[in-house]
Amino acid sequence: xxxxxxxLWYKDAVIYQTHVRTFCDSNGDGIGxxxxxxxxxxxxxxxxxxxxxxxxxxxxPLRDDGYDIADYxxxxxxxxxxxxxxxxxxxxxxxxxxxVIEMVMNHTSDQxxxxxxxxxxxxxxxxxxxxxxxxxxxxxxxxxIFIDTELSNxxxxxxxxxxxxHRFFSHQPDLNFDNPMVFEAMWEIMKFWLDMGxxxxxxxxxxxxxxxxxxxxxxxxxxxAIIKEVRKRLDQFYPGRMLLAEANQWPADVRAYFGDxxxxxxxxxxxxxxxMFMAVKLEDRKPIIEILDQTPPIPENCQWCIFLRNHDELTxxxxxxxxxxxxxxxxxxxxxxxxxxxxxxxxxxxxxxxxRRIELLNGLLMSMPGTPIIYYGDEIGMGDNIYxxxxxxxxxxxxxxxxxxxxxxFADPERLYSPLISNSLYGYQVVNVDSQRRFNHSLLSxxxxxxxTRNSYRVFSRGTMEFLRPSNHRVxxxxxxxxxxxxxxxxxxxxxxxxxELDMQRYKGYIPIEMFGRNLFPxxxxxxxxxxxxxxxxxxxxLRRI
Amino acid sequence: MAxxxxxxxxxxxxxxxxxxxxxxxxxxxxxxxxTMRRAAHxxxxxxxxxxxxxxxxxxxxxxxxxxxxxxxxxxxDGQPGDSLNSKGLSSLRTIHRITAGFNxxxxxxxxxxxxxxxxxxxxxxxxxVVSPVTSSAxxxxxxxxxxxxxxxxxxxxxxxxxRHKFQGLLARNLLYPMTRALFGRxxxxxxxxxxxxxxxxxxxCLNEEDVWREEAxxxxxxxxxxxxxxxxxFRCCQVYLGEKPPPPDxxxxxxxxxxxxTVGSLFWLLETHQQAWMERKGSEPVPTxxxxxxxxAEPMEINRARMFEMFQxxxxxxxxxxxxxxxxxxxxxxxxxxxxxxxxFRFGSELWxxxxxxxxASYHHxxxxxxxxxxxLVPLYRGKIYAFLAEFSEASAADMEAVSEHLCLEFxxxxxxxxxxxxxxxxxxx
Numbered sequence: 001x002x003x004x005x006x007x008l009w010y011k012d013a014v015i016y017q018t019h020v021r022t023f024c025d026s027n028g029d030g031i032g033x034x035x036x037x038x039x040x041x042x043x044x045x046x047x048x049x050x051x052x053x054x055x056x057x058x059x060x061p062l063r064d065d066g067y068d069i070a071d072y073x074x075x076x077x078x079x080x081x082x083x084x085x086x087x088x089x090x091x092x093x094x095x096x097x098x099x100v101i102e103m104v105m106n107h108t109s110d111q112x113x114x115x116x117x118x119x120x121x122x123x124x125x126x127x128x129x130x131x132x133x134x135x136x137x138x139x140x141x142x143x144x145i146f147i148d149t150e151l152s153n154x155x156x157x158x159x160x161x162x163x164x165x166h167r168f169f170s171h172q173p174d175l176n177f178d179n180p181m182v183f184e185a186m187w188e189i190m191k192f193w194l195d196m197g198x199x200x201x202x203x204x205x206x207x208x209x210x211x212x213x214x215x216x217x218x219x220x221x222x223x224x225a226i227i228k229e230v231r232k233r234l235d236q237f238y239p240g241r242m243l244l245a246e247a248n249q250w251p252a253d254v255r256a257y258f259g260d261x262x263x264x265x266x267x268x269x270x271x272x273x274x275x276m277f278m279a280v281k282l283e284d285r286k287p288i289i290e291i292l293d294q295t296p297p298i299p300e301n302c303q304w305c306i307f308l309r310n311h312d313e314l315t316x317x318x319x320x321x322x323x324x325x326x327x328x329x330x331x332x333x334x335x336x337x338x339x340x341x342x343x344x345x346x347x348x349x350x351x352x353x354x355x356r357r358i359e360l361l362n363g364l365l366m367s368m369p370g371t372p373i374i375y376y377g378d379e380i381g382m383g384d385n386i387y388x389x390x391x392x393x394x395x396x397x398x399x400x401x402x403x404x405x406x407x408x409x410f411a412d413p414e415r416l417y418s419p420l421i422s423n424s425l426y427g428y429q430v431v432n433v434d435s436q437r438r439f440n441h442s443l444l445s446x447x448x449x450x451x452x453t454r455n456s457y458r459v460f461s462r463g464t465m466e467f468l469r470p471s472n473h474r475v476x477x478x479x480x481x482x483x484x485x486x487x488x489x490x491x492x493x494x495x496x497x498x499x500x501e502l503d504m505q506r507y508k509g510y511i512p513i514e515m516f517g518r519n520l521f522p523x524x525x526x527x528x529x530x531x532x533x534x535x536x537x538x539x540x541x542x543l544r545r546i
Numbered sequence: 547m548a549x550x551x552x553x554x555x556x557x558x559x560x561x562x563x564x565x566x567x568x569x570x571x572x573x574x575x576x577x578x579x580x581t582m583r584r585a586a587h588x589x590x591x592x593x594x595x596x597x598x599x600x601x602x603x604x605x606x607x608x609x610x611x612x613x614x615x616x617x618x619x620x621x622x623d624g625q626p627g628d629s630l631n632s633k634g635l636s637s638l639r640t641i642h643r644i645t646a647g648f649n650x651x652x653x654x655x656x657x658x659x660x661x662x663x664x665x666x667x668x669x670x671x672x673x674x675v676v677s678p679v680t681s682s683a684x685x686x687x688x689x690x691x692x693x694x695x696x697x698x699x700x701x702x703x704x705x706x707x708x709r710h711k712f713q714g715l716l717a718r719n720l721l722y723p724m725t726r727a728l729f730g731r732x733x734x735x736x737x738x739x740x741x742x743x744x745x746x747x748x749x750x751c752l753n754e755e756d757v758w759r760e761e762a763x764x765x766x767x768x769x770x771x772x773x774x775x776x777x778x779x780f781r782c783c784q785v786y787l788g789e790k791p792p793p794p795d796x797x798x799x800x801x802x803x804x805x806x807x808t809v810g811s812l813f814w815l816l817e818t819h820q821q822a823w824m825e826r827k828g829s830e831p832v833p834t835x836x837x838x839x840x841x842x843a844e845p846m847e848i849n850r851a852r853m854f855e856m857f858q859x860x861x862x863x864x865x866x867x868x869x870x871x872x873x874x875x876x877x878x879x880x881x882x883x884x885x886x887x888x889x890x891f892r893f894g895s896e897l898w899x900x901x902x903x904x905x906x907a908s909y910h911h912x913x914x915x916x917x918x919x920x921x922x923l924v925p926l927y928r929g930k931i932y933a934f935l936a937e938f939s940e941a942s943a944a945d946m947e948a949v950s951e952h953l954c955l956e957f958x959x960x961x962x963x964x965x966x967x968x969x970x971x972x973x974x975x976x
Contacts, residue, residue, distance in 0.1 A: 282639050284601075284640050286637075287638065320636070323638060326599055470563070471560065471563035472562070472565070473563070473639075474565060496565075
C-alpha cells in the first residue's frame, strides 16, 4: 500500500506511539531494535493505525529516556544502525504507515560534542551555542519544570566556571537560539532526516527555545519566529511533511503555535486529556465541555492531537490545584504513582481494568475532534509497574504473547532492559496480543473495530463538532458534521444506566444508524429523542436522510 | 388535587436529569425573580467555592416568580455563569439548577415539601434552605449551614444571627425561652429563614403525610421541622451566620400575622408533641459553631408610646375573651398592670410566663376559636415589649443576655404549671 498523496494527511491520521526499545528485540540483547520493530509493522497495520510516532532513538546517555541527545544524525547502537532505520522507514511506507520522529531542539545532552566544546573554554567557537551566565540570578522567577529533581534552572559548570541554563534536567543544557548558527545546525539535522523520508517531527519542549529577562521565558515571540522559519523551509523544500508541537500549555497559549497556519501543523491538546479522566470519575461532562469551550478555533490546515496516555506522566500541569488534588485522590492514591505534577500510570490500571471505562475513553478519543494517539500496549490493556523509577513503569516491554519474555525478546529475562509486567491481572501471560487476536470480543479486536469505523468516515478527522446539551449531565453528546456526513455521538459518563432526551429537531426526518451494529433506530421527530444507555455505554450514530 | 400529584412532570424530568447529589440547597420564596436570582447567585458561589468535588443541586421553589426566574436558570456546563474559570476556584462538577412552581396555592410548607421530595429523590445527604429576603446572606452562610449536616452528621442545623438588642424581640421574649423550656434544647432561632438538615430528618418529615395541610406547617415549616428533630432526638446544632438586618419597612407581615404564624405554630406543635415535651425537664445547650452570638448596638427607632396605648386598649376591648383564656388570677394581674401609668408600667417575667402557659393550655382545650385565641395575645405581647424596651433601653449586650437567661429559667421553672393545666384543663368560665 503506497502512501496517499495528501498534504493534510495528519488530519486523518491515527497515530501509534511507541519506543523502539520497548517494542520488539530481534537480536536477543534484551533491548528492542529497529529490526524487531520492522517485523511487527504488520500488527500496526492490522490495528488500523496509519502513523507511527517514535520516541528518541538517537545516541544518548539515556538519562531522560533518550530526550538527552548526544548525536542527532544516527541511531543509538542498542537499537541498530542507520541502515536498519532506513529499512524500517521503507517497510513502514510500503504498508501505508507514515513515520514521525522526535526532534529535540531546545536542548542537548551534556555529552553532546557541541556542549563538550562549549564548556571547554570561554573562547571556544561553540561557547555561544548554549546559554551561559556568571551568576544564577538571570531570568529569576522562571518556573522549574522538573520540581522533583531540580532546584534551579541554572547549573554551575565546574569546567568553564560559569552557570548554564536548562529548563529540564541539569544534564540537558538549553541551546542558544539567539545564535543563528544554532538554528542552521538544527535545520541541517532536520534536513538529514527529511531527505531520508521521515514524514514529520514531533518538536519537543517548544515553548522554551528562547530566553528573555523579565519574562516567563515561555512562548516568546522570538520562539514563534524560529518555528515560522522552520515551517517556511519545510513547506518550501519538503511539502507534505508535518510538525507536531509539544507545548504543555493552556489552549489559548498553544493556539499561537498554529500561527496563521504557518507554524505547527498539529499540537497536543494537553488540558483535554486529564479532563477526560476527570469527567469519567466525576460522572459529569462539565470538565470536557468547559475546556473545549475555552479552546479557540485553529486555522483550517491545522489539527489538534489528542491522547489518553503517553510515555510521560499523565501531566496535571494544565489543571487547577483543586482539579489536581482530585485527580491525585482518585487516580493516584498511592503516592508512588505520582511524579512531578502528574501520575505515572497506564490507561487500564487507572480504569481499574474496567473494560467499559477503557472502551468509553477510547470511544471519546476516537470521536472527538483531533488526531488520536494510541500509546503502545494500551490497545490490549497493558498494566504498569509503579515501582520502577522515573516514568519507566509505563515503558515496559510490549506483551506479544504468553511465552518467554512475552514474545518481546529471546534474551534471558534478567537481561531485558526492563522487567516485564507479570502480575496476575495485567501480566503478559494474561494480557497479550496473541491471546487477544483469538477472540472477537477482546479489547484488541474491539479497538480494531473502533479504529476501522473511525477511519471509514472522514467526518471524525475533519468535521466540525457541536455539543448537544441535554439536561442529563452524565451524558456527553455531540454532533460531528462534514458536508453531508453527520455523526451523533452519545456517551454515558456514569457507572449507572441513564436516560437522556436529545433535542434533535434540527435533524428532523433523519434516521440514526448505530455505526457498529449498523442497526436502524427510530427516526428523529419533533419530540425530544429519548435514548437509554447502560453504564459507560456510548453510541455512534450515522445520521441519514432517506 | 390529590397529594401525589404535587410534584409536576416538569420537576420530575429535571430531577431525573440531575440524578443523585450529595448536597441540595433550596431557595424558598414567594418573592420576585430578582431576589431569587440574587440568592441563586450567592448559593452557586458558595457551592463553587466550598464544595468543589460534591454533586450539588440548587432548587428554587417560588410560587409566583418561577417562570421568569427560570428563563436563565437551568443547569449549565461551560455556559456563562457556570464556568467561572479554569484557573480559579470552581466546582469540578456541573451545578444543577432546578426550578419548581406550584400547582396549588403557594405556601412555605408546600415549598418545603417540594424540597424534601426532591432531596429524597436525589438522595441528597444534606440539604440547606435559604431565603432570598435575607439581604445579608452570603456564600459563607450556605457553607456554614451545610457543613455540620454534611460532614459532622448533624440532623438539624439552626442559624444564629447577630441582631440589635431590640430586634428579634418575639424570639427573645417568647419563642426561644418557651421552646427551650418545653423541648429542653437551647436553640435560639427555630423560627428562621435559613436552616439545614440531614437526609434522615428530611425523610422523616417527608413521610409525615398528615401534616401538610396544617396551617402551622404551611406557614412555618422550619419550626415544625426543628421541633420534629428535637422531639425525635436527632442531633441538633446551631451555627453562627452573621448579622441579620430587619426586612425593609413594610416588607414583612404585620404583627398579628407574625404571631398567628409563630405562636399559633408553637401552640400547635405543643399539641402534636405533647408526650415529648411533658417528659423533658430543664434544658441543655446544643453544639454551637462559629464565633459567639453577639448583640449589635446600632440605634433603632421604635414607637413605644403607641405600643402602650394598644396594650391598654386591647386589654379593655378583649376582656371577655381574655377571661375565657386566662385564670382569674392572671387576668386580674393583667388588668392591674393595664391601669398603671406609663412610667410605672412593668410586665414581670413571672406573669408573662404564666399568662403564656395559660394561653397554650387554652389553645389545647380549644376554649375559643384557636385563631382568635392567638390574636388575643397580640395586645398583651405589645405590652410586654413596651415594658421590655422601657426597662432595658440602656442595657448592655451582656445585660441583655442575662435578662434572656433569666426569662428562660422562668419558663423552665413554671413548666409544671403548664403540664398541670394541659392535663386537667382550665376552668371554662361562662
